[in-house]
Amino acid sequence: MSSSIAKNLGLRLLYALLSLLFISFITFVADEISPGDQATILAGEKATPEAVIRLREQLGLNRPWGVRYVEYLGGLSRGNLGNSFHGTREPVVDIVKRTLPMTITVATCAILLAAIVGILLGTIAAVSQNRLGDRTILIVSTLGVTIPNFVLAPVFVKIFAVNMDILPSGWSNQLAGPVWMYLLMPVVILAARPMAQITRLCRASMIETLQQEFIKLARAKGVPPIRLTLRHALRNAILPVVTAIGTNFGFLLTGSFIIETAFRLPGIGATAIEAIKKGDTPVIQATVLIAGTLFVLINLLVDLIQPTLDPRIREAQV
Numbered sequence: 001m002s003s004s005i006a007k008n009l010g011l012r013l014l015y016a017l018l019s020l021l022f023i024s025f026i027t028f029v030a031d032e033i034s035p036g037d038q039a040t041i042l043a044g045e046k047a048t049p050e051a052v053i054r055l056r057e058q059l060g061l062n063r064p065w066g067v068r069y070v071e072y073l074g075g076l077s078r079g080n081l082g083n084s085f086h087g088t089r090e091p092v093v094d095i096v097k098r099t100l101p102m103t104i105t106v107a108t109c110a111i112l113l114a115a116i117v118g119i120l121l122g123t124i125a126a127v128s129q130n131r132l133g134d135r136t137i138l139i140v141s142t143l144g145v146t147i148p149n150f151v152l153a154p155v156f157v158k159i160f161a162v163n164m165d166i167l168p169s170g171w172s173n174q175l176a177g178p179v180w181m182y183l184l185m186p187v188v189i190l191a192a193r194p195m196a197q198i199t200r201l202c203r204a205s206m207i208e209t210l211q212q213e214f215i216k217l218a219r220a221k222g223v224p225p226i227r228l229t230l231r232h233a234l235r236n237a238i239l240p241v242v243t244a245i246g247t248n249f250g251f252l253l254t255g256s257f258i259i260e261t262a263f264r265l266p267g268i269g270a271t272a273i274e275a276i277k278k279g280d281t282p283v284i285q286a287t288v289l290i291a292g293t294l295f296v297l298i299n300l301l302v303d304l305i306q307p308t309l310d311p312r313i314r315e316a317q318v
Contacts, residue, residue, distance in 0.1 A: 012303060016296045021073075023292040027285050028072060032065045038085050041279045059085075076289075082282035084275075092286045095271060100290065103260065103267035106183060107252040110190035115245050118195045122202025122241075123234060129207055137199060144196025152189045153262045160185060170264040186259045194248035201244050205237035212236075239306060246302030250295035 039056035040047075047055075056062050075082060081092035125137040161169035171182050209215065210233050218232050257269030264270070268287055275283035 009304070012300055016300055019296050020289065020293055024073065024076070024285070024289055025069070027288045028065070028069050031281050031285070038279060038281050042085060072285075081286040084283055085280050086278050092282050095283060096268065096286060096290060099266055099268040099271045102265055103253060103256055103269055106186055106190065106260070106265065106267065107249065107256055109183065109187045110252050110256075111194060111245060111249040113187060114191040114195035114198055114248065115241075117191075118198025119202050119234075119238075119241060121195075121199040123206055123229065125199065125203040126206030126210060126233075127229060134203075137203070141196040141199040144192045145200075147192070149189055149193070150258055150262070152192060153185075153259065156185045156189060170262075171266065172264075182263075183265075186256075186263045186265060190252055190256055190259055194245075194252065197248065198241060198244055202237065202241050205240050206233055209233045209237040242305060243302055246298050246305075250298045253294045253298075254291045 039052050039059055039061055043052045043055050053062075060068065072082075079093065081096065083089045083091050084095065121137050121141070125134045128134045157169050160167040167185055168177070168182050175182065215228065215233055218228055223232070254269070256267060257273055259265070260267040260269040261273050268290065271283065272287035272291075274280075275287065
């Protein structure tokens with residue numbers, strides 16, 4: 001690795017760290033300026049002012065917010081996300097370890113499905129430009145972009161769980177079948193929008209690439225159509241698609257909150273929604289920070305992959 005590329009990577013890591021620091025600050029301040037505090041919520045509506053004051057002292061909320069924020073950053077540097085304010089006061093780290101794998105699993109399956117189907121449909125649409133196949137794919141992709149997840153979820157449940165009774169309507173602690181049956185509908189619904197976006201982007205990029213001179217030259221030399229499409233055209237058109245896949249993956253990790261709640265999946269998204277309802281500040285702060293961390297890391301990974309796919313970017317960095 002040359003010094004220029006190493007310096008570029010170091011700057012990206014620095015920007016990522018600053019972004020996470022900014023996210024933690026905004027989350028902390030937002031909780032600070034919101035009406036009421038955790039002591040008021042835990043004490044209940046009938047609590048006396050003296051009881052609220054004592055509870056605020058026990059939680060350390062009577063100290064200046066700047067001091068508490070510095071302590072919060074110190075805890076983060078040691079991997080300490082604090083304890084939940086509700087139930088058994090479980091450490092937030094344990095909550096994250098228990099729920100994050102489900103969110104990553106669902107989001108990963110969704111983006112893989114979206115990428116494979118999106119690239120395939122986008123390539124087919126570009127090759128059959130302005131014909132029936134192209135127009136059909138464009139119509140379907142338009143519906144995928146415009147119909148939101150919270151509309152697709154009840155429709156899928158009505159069709160596949162209620163009417164056809166072939167898939168479970170939601171997660172259960174006692175699974176009555178293979179795990180994939182419980183994840184199929186959430187994964188497909190999550191994949192619908194990025195699949196449509198990747199399809200349209202891949203189509204546009206492929207059409208532009210197929211009009212390039214090197215493609216015309218390869219066609220004139222008698223390169224077989226399949227090899228021309230996959231090895232020459234798709235390889236050069238894939239760069240913006242890879243960027244879109246990375247961006248959509250980041251959004252899926254946070255956009256899964258609604259789907260996890262709808263299908264009762266024990267993921268970090270459903271945990272965040274429940275924490276917001278209860279006003280459980282440590283859990284809210286942790287879930288927001290983790291979602292931001294994953295999003296930043298994914299974009300960093302995309303930045304590292306791009307030079308591998310396009311030598312021109314690697315040469316520019318050098």
